[in-house]
Amino acid sequence: MRKLISFTGVSLDGYYKRTAGEFDFPHVDQEFFDFCNQQNAHLDTLVFGRETYEHMAAHWPNTTEGDAHVIEFMNSVPKLAVSSTLERADWNNTTLVREAPAGTIAELKQRPGKEIALFGSVQLTASLLELGLVDELRVMVFPVLLGDGVSMLSTLSEQVELEHLRTTTFRSGNVLLVYRPA
Structure with missing residues (x-):
């Protein structure tokens, strides 16, 4: 079975975005x-x-800044956009999932292939985590305090116990924390 990895970046005080987004x-x-x-x-x-x-x-198809391999990967890899309100998903190689995202993800995990990554998307992460579909949480903590913002998993409705797998510290001060649901 393929693993679903959630990867999110947060400030040291736990915010994944500023209050204004x-x-x-x-x-x-x-x-x-x-x-x-x-x-x-x-x-x-x-x-x-x-x-x-x-x-x-809005960002990846038009950017020339950053690492060319990351840009190529982001624009070429198959993608699922999960939304009941999005009218279309025009970014290259994207499939729009309007209904039953949990079933779609569960079925996708059963197919052969590499890992599946859920980037950002904290509300979707919380709902899939509660359904037992997230296999690993990767949280990149950036060395900055925002003081205010939107909490990473504020939409979780229940406690989720985690098992620590590893920590990686970067020269920049970024820290990668990796957990799996216990």
């Missing part, structure tokens, strides 16, 4: 891009909720 605080350098390329080598499908999909679809 900006995600403008990550520390991104070559070491971060090297990590992304290493992680991407084990993935063959990306999943996004509506908000994250719209942000990613």
Whole structure:
């Protein structure tokens, strides 16, 4: 069975975006891009909720800044956009999932292939985590305090026990925390 990996970036005080919605605080350098390329080598499908999909679809097809391998990966890999309100998903190689996302994800996990990554999309992550479909949480903590913002998993309705798998510290001060549901 394929694993569903949730990857989210947060501030040290636990916010994944500012109150007004900006995600403008990550520390991104070559070491971060090297990590992304290493992680991407084990993935063959990306999943996004509506908000994250719209942000990613507006950024990646048009960017020339950053690592060329990451740009190529983001634009070419198969993607699922999960939304009941999104009218279309035009970003290259994207399938729009309007209904029964949990069933779609469960079925996708049964197919042969590499790991599936759920990038950002914290509401979708919370709902899939509660349904037992998330196999691993990867949280990149950026060395910044925002003081206010939107909490990473504020939509969780119940406690989820986690087992720590590993921690990686980057020269920039970024810290990757990796857990799996216990």
